[in-house]
Amino acid sequence: MTTGRPSGGPISERGGDTIENLIEIKGVKHAYATASGPLPVLDGLDVSVPTGTFAAVVGPSGCGKSTLTRLVAGLMKPDEGEVYLHGERVKGPRKTVGMAFQNPVLLEWRTIMDNVILPLEIVAPRMSRADREARAMELLDMVGLTGFENKRPSELSGGMRQRASLCRSLVHKPEVLIMDEPFGALDAFTREDLWQTMRDLRRAEPFTTVLITHDLRESVFLGDQVIVLSGRPARTQYVMDVDLPEDRTLDVLYTPKVADMLHILRDQIKIAQGRDGGAH
Amino acid sequence: MLYKIAVPVASILIFLGFWEFLVWVNGWPNYKMASPSDLPPAFWQYKELFLIMGWQTLWRTVVGLFLAVVFGTLLGMIIGFSRIARDALYPLLVGFNAVPKATLVPVIALLFIGQHDFNTVLMAFMISFFPIAVSVGIGLSTLEPEYRDILRALGASKFTIFRKIALPKTLPEFFGALKVAATLAFIGTNLVEIVSPHGRGLGALFKSGETNGNYPLMFAVLIALAVLGIVLYYAVVFLEKIFAGWAERAQS
Ligand SMILES: Nc1ncnc2c1ncn2[C@@H]1O[C@H](COP(=O)(O)OP(=O)(O)O)[C@@H](O)[C@H]1O
Ligand SMILES: [Mg+2]
Numbered sequence: 001m002t003t004g005r006p007s008g009g010p011i012s013e014r015g016g017d018t019i020e021n022l023i024e025i026k027g028v029k030h031a032y033a034t035a036s037g038p039l040p041v042l043d044g045l046d047v048s049v050p051t052g053t054f055a056a057v058v059g060p061s062g063c064g065k066s067t068l069t070r071l072v073a074g075l076m077k078p079d080e081g082e083v084y085l086h087g088e089r090v091k092g093p094r095k096t097v098g099m100a101f102q103n104p105v106l107l108e109w110r111t112i113m114d115n116v117i118l119p120l121e122i123v124a125p126r127m128s129r130a131d132r133e134a135r136a137m138e139l140l141d142m143v144g145l146t147g148f149e150n151k152r153p154s155e156l157s158g159g160m161r162q163r164a165s166l167c168r169s170l171v172h173k174p175e176v177l178i179m180d181e182p183f184g185a186l187d188a189f190t191r192e193d194l195w196q197t198m199r200d201l202r203r204a205e206p207f208t209t210v211l212i213t214h215d216l217r218e219s220v221f222l223g224d225q226v227i228v229l230s231g232r233p234a235r236t237q238y239v240m241d242v243d244l245p246e247d248r249t250l251d252v253l254y255t256p257k258v259a260d261m262l263h264i265l266r267d268q269i270k271i272a273q274g275r276d277g278g279a280h
Numbered sequence: 281m282l283y284k285i286a287v288p289v290a291s292i293l294i295f296l297g298f299w300e301f302l303v304w305v306n307g308w309p310n311y312k313m314a315s316p317s318d319l320p321p322a323f324w325q326y327k328e329l330f331l332i333m334g335w336q337t338l339w340r341t342v343v344g345l346f347l348a349v350v351f352g353t354l355l356g357m358i359i360g361f362s363r364i365a366r367d368a369l370y371p372l373l374v375g376f377n378a379v380p381k382a383t384l385v386p387v388i389a390l391l392f393i394g395q396h397d398f399n400t401v402l403m404a405f406m407i408s409f410f411p412i413a414v415s416v417g418i419g420l421s422t423l424e425p426e427y428r429d430i431l432r433a434l435g436a437s438k439f440t441i442f443r444k445i446a447l448p449k450t451l452p453e454f455f456g457a458l459k460v461a462a463t464l465a466f467i468g469t470n471l472v473e474i475v476s477p478h479g480r481g482l483g484a485l486f487k488s489g490e491t492n493g494n495y496p497l498m499f500a501v502l503i504a505l506a507v508l509g510i511v512l513y514y515a516v517v518f519l520e521k522i523f524a525g526w527a528e529r530a531q532s
Contacts, residue, residue: 073433093435105426109448109526118444122434154530168430178433 020087022175022208023049023072028081030067031233041067042078043233047210049225054202054209056219058265059229059237060273065212068234069178072210073097085176095123098169098207102181104161106153106168113149116140116167123172132171139167142204143197159190163197170205177207181214192250195221199248216265217253220244228268238268314499322496323504329485330504336481337469338508340397344404345465349458352409356416357442366417377410381468385475396480400472407468408461415457419450452527455520462512470505482508 025047031038041064049055059065070076071083074093083090098119106115116136120127140149143163153161162182169177183191195218202209213219219226220242228238240261244252252258296316303315310318323330355373358365381403388399423446431441473483482501489497521528 070429073429075429075433093433095434097433099430099433101426101429103424103426105424105430107445107448108530109451109524118430119434121444122431122436122440152526152529172434 020051021048021084022051022086023047023055023210024082024084024087025068025071026082026084028071028078028083029233030064030071030076030078030080040233042071042235044235045081045229046236047227049208049210052206052208053224054211054222055225055227056211056213056223057227057229058213058216058219058269059234060231060269061214063229063232063272064234065229066180068229069099069180069210069212072176073099073178095172096175098172098174098177100162100165100169100177100179100182102184104153104158104165106161106164108153111150111152112140112145112156112164113137115153115164116149116171118168119172136167136171139170139201140164142201143167157190159186159194162186162194166194166197166201170201170207173205174207177209179209180212182211183218184214191215191218196250198222203246216262216269219265220258220261221248221250221253226265228265228272230272231274237272240265310495311493312495314496318496319500319503322494322500326485326497326500330482330500333480333482333485334504334508337466337473337483337505338512340400340481341404341462341465341469341508341512344401344468345408345462347401347405348409348412348461348465351405352412352457352461353416353454355409355413357420359413359417360420360446361438366421373410373413381407382471382475385472388472389476396472396478399476400469400481403472404465404468407471408465411457411460411464412454415453416450419453420446423449451524452520455516455524458516458520459513462516463509466505466509466512 025045028042028045029040030042031040033039045064045068047055047057047068057065057068067076071078072085072090074083074090074097077091085094085096106112107118110118113133113136116139117132120132120135124132137146137149140146143166145160145163145167148156148160148164153164156164166182169179183194186194199222209222211219211222216226223242226240226242227236228240229235230237242261244258300315300317303313306313308315314322355369359369360366384406385403388402392399392402420442427445427449428441431445436444469481470483470486473481474487477484477487482505486498486501486505489495489501
C-alpha cells in the first residue's frame with residue numbers, strides 16, 4: 001500500500017534491519033555563500049535508499065535537488081549532517097558513481113563509442129580497448145543504439161543522445177546512478193520510451209538509483225519510493241513507497257491506484273510550493 | 281575541387297587586372313606607383329634576396345607565434361581556472377594589448393642592443409599572445425559545470441579533466457584566435473624589420489627599396505608579404521581541420 005510518512009519520521013527504519021541502505025542522508029544542512037549572504041538550500045534532509053532500489057526525488061524548482069545529487073556524488077560536502085554510501089561517510093568523489101544530467105554533455109569530438117567508454121579511461125585505465133568496447137556495446141545494444149557507435153553526437157536525435165549518455169553513466173558498472181532531470185528536455189513520447197529503457201536497464205544491471213525529476217508520472221513509473229522535498233531550504237517533506245509490480249508497463253499509469261498516488265503527490269508538491277494543498 | 285581553386289584564382293586575376301588598369305589609365309610613372317607587370321622582373325632580379333629575406337621573416341614569425349601559443353595557453357589556463365588570477369590579470373593584459381606596439385620597438389631595441397633576431401621574435405610574440413590567452417581563458421571559464429562533473433565525479437584529476445575535456449572543447453575557439461594571432465605575429469615581425477632595419481627580413485628589403493627609390497622592389501616585397509601571410513593563415517586552417525574539424529561537422 002501507499003504510505004505517506006511525515007517528515008522527521010524514522011525513515012531509515014523501513015524494511016527493518018535486513019535491507020542495507022546503500023545511500024543514507026541524515027540531517028543534512030547546507031547553505032551557499034552568495035553576494036547577498038548565505039543562501040540556505042538544504043535544511044534537514046533525510047533520505048534512505050536501500051541497495052538496488054530506485055529513489056525518485058521531486059520538489060519545487062530551485063529547492064536544492066541538484067545540490068542533493070552533488071552531495072551524493074561527493075562533489076561537495078554539506079555544512080552539517082552526513083551522507084553515507086555503504087555505511088561509509090562520503091568524503092569525496094568515488095569511482096562507483098555514475099551521473100547523468102538533463103544536458104547529455106556528449107563530447108562532440110568523440111564518436112558515440114568513445115563517449116561511452118570515457119569513464120573506463122579513468123576508472124579502469126588498464127582495461128583493454130576490446131574489453132571496453134565490448135562492455136560499451138552491451139549497453140548500446142540494450143538501449144537500442146546498435147549501429148550508431150561510430151556516429152558523432154551531432155548525428156543523433158535528442159532522445160538517442162540521452163540514451164548514449166545513460167550508457168556512459170553505467171559503463172563502469174557503478175553502484176549508484178545519479179540522474180538530474182535526465183529526460184526533462186525530451187518530448188513526451190521520447191520520454192516514455194526512455195522510461196521503458198530505464199526500466200529494462202535496471203532489470204539487467206544491479207545499480208541503485210537517485211533520480212531527480214519534475215514529472216510525477218515518471219517518479220511513480222520508475223521509483224520504488226518517491227521523495228517530496230519542501231521549498232527552499234529543502235527538507236524531506238514526504239516519502240511515498242511505490243507499491244507496484246517490478247515489471248511495470250506504461251498501462252499501470254492509467255490505473256485508479258496510480259491516479260490516487262499522483263493525486264497525493266500533486267497535493268504534496270502544492271504544499272511544498274507554499275500553496276494550499278486542496279481538500280484533505 | 282576545381283571550383284575551389286578557380287574562384288580565388290579568378291578573383292586574384294581580376295584584382296591584378298584592375299590594378300594594372302588603374303596605373304595605365306592614370307599614366308603613373310614607376311617612381312610613383314608600380315604596376316603588376318613591373319613585379320615579375322623585380323622578383324627575378326632579386327630572387328635570391330627574396331628567398332633569404334622571406335625565410336628570415338617566416339622563421340621569426342613562426343618562432344614568435346609558437347612562443348605566443350605556449351605562453352598564451354598557459355596564461356589562458358591560469359585566467360580560466362582561477363577567478364582571482366582573472367580579476368588580477370585582465371586589466372594588465374588589456375592595458376598591455378592597448379599599447380601600440382610600434383612604440384615598443386625603440387624600447388626593446390635599446391634593451392637588447394644588436395640582438396636583432398631576438399628583438400624581432402620578441403615583438404612577434406608580444407603582439408600575438410593576447411588573443412590566444414583570452415580565447416583559452418574564456419573557453420575554460422565558460423565550460424559548463426556538467427562537462428567537468430562527468431569526470432570529477434569519478435575522482436579524475438584537474439589535469440585529466442583539462443586534457444580530456446576542457447582542452448579539446450576550447451580548440452575551435454583556440455584556432456579562431458590563432459588565425460588572428462598568426463596575422464598579428466607577422467605584423468610584429470615586419471614592424472621591427474622596417475622600423476629598426478638591420479639588413480634582414482622582407483621588412484628590411486622593403487626599407488632598402490624605399491631608400492633607393494626602387495618602387496617595383498617595394499611593391500614586390502608587399503606581394504611577397506601578402507603571399508607569406510596567406511601561407512601562414514592557411515597553415516593554421518590546415519591544422520584546424522586536423523585537430524578541430526569536428527566542430528565544423530557538428531554545425532552542419
Ligand atoms: N554554486 C552555487 N552558489 C550559489 N548558489 C547556488 C549554487 N548552486 C545553486 N545555487 C542556488 O541554490 C538553490 C538550489 O539550487 P539547486 O540545487 O540547483 O536547485 P534545483 O536543482 O532544485 O532547482 C538555487 O536557488 C540556486 O540558485
Ligand atoms: Mg536542478
